[in-house]
Amino acid sequence: MTLRTGVMRNNPPPANGRIGVRHHIALSQETRMTHATRFAAVAVLVALVLLNVSCEAPLGTRARAEAGDADAQFSLGVMYRTGRGVPQDDAEAVRWFRLAADQGLANAQHNLGFMYHNGEGVPQDDAEAARWYRLAADQGIAVAQFTLGIMYDTGAGVPQDYAEAVRWCRLAADQGLDVAQFDLGRRYETGEGVPQDDAEAMRWYRLAAEHGHALAQVNLGVRYENGRGVPQDYIEAHMWFNLAVAQSSGEDRGRRVRNRDLVAAEMTAEQIAEAQRLAREWDEAHPREP
Numbered sequence: 001m002t003l004r005t006g007v008m009r010n011n012p013p014p015a016n017g018r019i020g021v022r023h024h025i026a027l028s029q030e031t032r033m034t035h036a037t038r039f040a041a042v043a044v045l046v047a048l049v050l051l052n053v054s055c056e057a058p059l060g061t062r063a064r065a066e067a068g069d070a071d072a073q074f075s076l077g078v079m080y081r082t083g084r085g086v087p088q089d090d091a092e093a094v095r096w097f098r099l100a101a102d103q104g105l106a107n108a109q110h111n112l113g114f115m116y117h118n119g120e121g122v123p124q125d126d127a128e129a130a131r132w133y134r135l136a137a138d139q140g141i142a143v144a145q146f147t148l149g150i151m152y153d154t155g156a157g158v159p160q161d162y163a164e165a166v167r168w169c170r171l172a173a174d175q176g177l178d179v180a181q182f183d184l185g186r187r188y189e190t191g192e193g194v195p196q197d198d199a200e201a202m203r204w205y206r207l208a209a210e211h212g213h214a215l216a217q218v219n220l221g222v223r224y225e226n227g228r229g230v231p232q233d234y235i236e237a238h239m240w241f242n243l244a245v246a247q248s249s250g251e252d253r254g255r256r257v258r259n260r261d262l263v264a265a266e267m268t269a270e271q272i273a274e275a276q277r278l279a280r281e282w283d284e285a286h287p288r289e290p
Helices: 018-031 035-054 061-066 070-082 088-100 105-120 126-138 142-154 164-174 178-190 198-210 213-224 234-245 252-265 267-287
Strands: none
Touching: 061 070, 070 088, 070 105, 105 126, 105 142, 105 267, 126 142, 142 178, 164 178, 178 198, 178 213, 198 213, 198 267, 213 234, 213 252, 234 252, 234 267
């Protein structure tokens, strides 16, 4: 689906002058992530990578790992980390990740950084985590690049350096990592480590939203509703809020439903139907992973 940016529509005027204020409050609640929240997002992403790899571990992995095959050592580490086919054992996972990482295998370097970052199987050590993340990041592992960027942002294990934070986050975003694209959008929106730039914020939010990042979809909805960086467009706003609602739960879902419904209150029935049609088309063109 091609979004019609720059197209003006005949939006009905708002019932009062408070829509912009209302949704700027919603925006600040969801996008100004704390450092802890950003680290949590990374941890979830890495865990999914580990689980996906473990499902593909071939027979004979241990024999090949003991013979020095780095890929098999990595796979065996994943198996111990997740308890797939072997008893779950973080210390054993670390041992096998380290053997593979010492041979220069980027995924193993990344996972070893994760183990140090989270204190799983080893004492928690941000400096050691950063060292292994950097080795993986230098080999192009996007999630390692993003995590290293956040560590520079917070000064965890490395000297705080916003320029380095932006550099590493941009490298990950350029590879299509949606959480990094969202983070760059947030930086351009707030002027954190980069010049404040609504157009750049919009560009990175859109890229993340097209990858299915729910917060980025919320931010696009806010921007289209308020005409910030784009022409005001309630249909686009409703569509993006609706897409975010569809993949949300709990309090997040409640907030996003309220955002969508507040926009809907300013729309005609025909505009709502059009927004719903666009959301369905977007969903059909972007099937979610099971």
